[in-house]
Amino acid sequence: MKTKTGDARAAAGYDPSQYPPFAVTVDVVILTMSEGELHVLLVRRGQAPFEGTWAIPGGFKLPGETLDEAAKRELAEETGVDAASLLTQFGAYGDPGRDPRMNVVTVAYLAVLRDVGAVVAGSDAAEASLVPVSELLNGKLELAFDHMRIVRDAIERVRVELEVSGVATAFVGTTFTLAELRAVYEAVWGVELDGANFRRSVVADEGWVIPTGRLAEPGAAGGKPAELFRAGGAWKHGGPIRRPKRIQKRK
Amino acid sequence: MKTKTGDARAAAGYDPSQYPPFAVTVDVVILTMSEGELHVLLVRRGQAPFEGTWAIPGGFKLPGETLDEAAKRELAEETGVDAASLLTQFGAYGDPGRDPRMNVVTVAYLAVLRDVGAVVAGSDAAEASLVPVSELLNGKLELAFDHMRIVRDAIERVRVELEVSGVATAFVGTTFTLAELRAVYEAVWGVELDGANFRRSVVADEGWVIPTGRLAEPGAAGGKPAELFRAGGAWKHGGPIRRPKRIQKRK
């Protein structure tokens, strides 16, 4: 290559202070199960730009913290939840003009929570709400910046994550029935799974779920009381359930 | 652009110019097959810090381009290759102190190439070399910044990617034999696959590889000439081969 470019690149390529500054933010997509449906936590913006528009919570990275720490801090500030182990970085977004004021690159994180309802109240966000993802994907709601794209990517990510890791247990309580756990898969994947087959697969995976010996209270409709489980430590083994290609139909 | 919010909290939360600036870079991990082994392209640094240390190629993101464009540009500048379709973003790294001079957040990309050897010559890098990943993972080589971690993450990513997408064809030429394609899986995963079973799985996946009708020249050792294939368009269907849990043994 030409020496001109070489010299310019040598100077430009190695002196960071010569380059236009960016602001770096972290945004957190908080997913949770509510009423059998997958929801995302959104906050309403109080300032321009995009004042009054829904957005995902986030904030600026500080020089003294890692990206993971920044995401954890933002999550704690917005929801009061300490869930560092469930935070997964899944993408960086830096399109020019995504923030109309200056160059902002954001690193997006995914957080999976349970019982987020009570937590939202304690947040300092002006207005926060759990929105079903189906409403978002329908295009009925508009989000600030490129947050719609980020949320879409997050949902796709959690669908994959559900298959290769044990995230499913993060959606449910500390103890849960297998039906509750199965509902997570069904909601996220949009499929129906056979209860009996689900149980076989899950309990066959040693250390994945651990029976507590206790039984759950039957619902209003009755039925045999379900066994209560708690999450095992085996997170990395790859999930016990494989995502079906086509939607199963039960008669 | 020139918003000047008076409110302190609003300024802290919503005015990017109030926050410490970062430099944003893109780094590209270039993987290729050479002599049946997975290699990564490294360049030797000519400037401080880490002068003389091996590093992965990369550069600064410009305000007017997207992250993907920056990665594509850097890849072209360093290797002369236009391979935008093979570029995958896989992580962002922003630990404090990862660059001793200032706050730098880098977005890491993965590029899978074939025949990178001829391309390296045209690069403007002072010194470039293909290094077997086995040497890197052994810890025999030291990399600048946190590039070792980035490369490790990239390799893990390509192992997963190989299973869920059709990246394997990116490692080989426009036409290839099934043995060549199989060698990609074997090298990346570190396993041995049965040739007959491999063929069955691959050709069963409609549109994944397309026979050209031509035959390859047999190697020096002879053998039946292999059928030549070209890559089909079916990239998203998920790879045809599943990663074996344990290494297969052939007698």
Place this chain on the structure above:
DNA sequence: GGTAGTTCGGGTCGACAGGACCATAACCTT
């Protein structure tokens, strides 16, 4: 109390995928 409805969980069966292995064809070198 009895019966219907509901949920849970164990069992069976068949389809299919995947791995191990053999056989054959088509090339090389000697």
Place this chain on the structure above:
DNA sequence: AAGGTTATGGTCCTGTCGACCCGAACTACC
């Protein structure tokens, strides 16, 4: 021509997974 090597087709066997059935245990209602 003989033996080695590679590609490719075929067979066999096993484990996995979905579909489905059935009994167990509970609630609700008559």
